Amino acid sequence: MSKIGFIGLGIMGRPMAGHLLDAGHDLVTVKRGTLDATLVEKGMTELDSPRAVAEQAEVVITMVPDTPDVEQVLFGEGGVAEGLKPGTLVIDMSSIAPIATQAFAKRIVDAGGEYVDAPVSGGEGGAINAALTIMVGATEEGFTRARPILEVMGKTITHIGGHGAGQTCKVANQIVVALTIEAVAEGLLFASKAGADVAKVRESLLGGLAQSKILDVHGERMIKRTFDPGFKIKLHQKDLNLALEGARSLDLALPGTANAQQLFQACVAHGGEDWDHAGILRALESLADHEVGS
Structure with missing residues (x-):
């Protein structure tokens, strides 16, 4: 030991x-x-x-x-x-x-x-x-x-x-996680606004190609509206800053990452820097004037 x-x-x-x-x-x-x-x-x-x-x-x-x-x-x-x-x-x-x-x-x-x-x-x-x-x-x-x-x-x-390769992999991970959380939030928001039962929509999606750990864990957070961290939005923002700074140095465009970062920033503007990153849903709800499950 x-x-x-x-x-x-x-x-x-x-x-x-x-x-x-x-x-x-x-x-x-x-x-x-x-x-x-x-x-x-x-x-x-x-x-x-x-x-x-x-x-x-x-x-x-x-x-x-x-x-x-x-x-x-x-x-x-x-x-x-x-x-x-x-x-x-x-x-x-x-x-x-x-x-x-x-x-x-x-x-x-x-x-x-x-x-x-x-x-x-x-x-x-x-x-x-x-x-x-x-x-x-x-x-x-x-x-x-x-x-x-x-x-x-x-x-x-x-x-x-x-040295550094682990951190490069983590930045890639955080790009994928952010965009997947945003995708789950948009899907559930669409279903809710259309009048569907979002819990049943999530259950169905978990059996198909859209199935993911994020849909499982963070989709449930979104439906139950449990936004205590988890992983704080301000920390995910920090990671996406690393991605966007790296992209600039590589002459690389990451438009989805930039969009997710703006949605996180909208959460921060509403006092949400310490929300779980599933709270990105709240920024999208504000744009739609609709709360999932309402």
């Missing part, structure tokens, strides 16, 4: 850390307010800084919101890099910019560590059920070392390629 530093105990990070504790790993984290009582009961302890975490850990996992957050944790004052020991495995499971990831990896490797980018998909449910899809960018050695740890938290683990 490993001594693991886990930094970032949010909606996703808490259950992920819990699975590692259940598997017998010894976990430390950075003190941020009150540590979840369940994690304390399982033996997780707090330290004063990312540097202190790195000084004690063989493996450091980060699961924080955005690229600047990862940079601060790794390279800011009192950061992981200051306490890095030769051979320490650093696994970033956040969803951040691929190019920045390559730069972070070089800095960690130059300092004597091993870097793995391993963003995840599957949302809160996937984290709770240890069923996450994990997309890995790493050397072969890094992937081999990280895999037993990742297998505790995820079900589908794929080595995409070198």
Whole structure:
């Protein structure tokens, strides 16, 4: 079993850390307010800084919101890099910019560590059920070392390629997820406005070519109007910004992605930055002057 530093105990990070504790790993984290009582009961302890975490850990996992957050944790004052020991495995499971990831990896490797980018998909449910899809960018050695740890938290683990490749895959994932959520929302809105029973429409669609995990999970959220996150709109916006910035650098048009981003922005304008991303339905309902199920 490993001594693991886990930094970032949010909606996703808490259950992920819990699975590692259940598997017998010894976990430390950075003190941020009150540590979840369940994690304390399982033996997780707090330290004063990312540097202190790195000084004690063989493996450091980060699961924080955005690229600047990862940079601060790794390279800011009192950061992981200051306490890095030769051979320490650093696994970033956040969803951040691929190019920045390559730069972070070089800095960690130059300092004597091993870097793995391993963003995840599957949302809160996937984290709770240890069923996450994990997309890995790493050397072969890094992937081999990280895999037993990742297998505790995820079900589908794929080595995409070198440093940054995991994050590139995650950006692609977020494009597909956003456009599929929008498609489900538009389909249910159309059915509702036409006077059909949207619950029965969803049930029927789940048996045909339109069937998807998003229609299953987020379609139900839309019908029941349960927009507590899940995965917050402001975080999906961040991911689509990465997609659109990358597209500009590649001279690539992503019109569907841009449209989904505008619908998310409409939600934010109505106070919805912390809604689950299924809340994109609300932006479409506003345009239609119709609420699904009404």
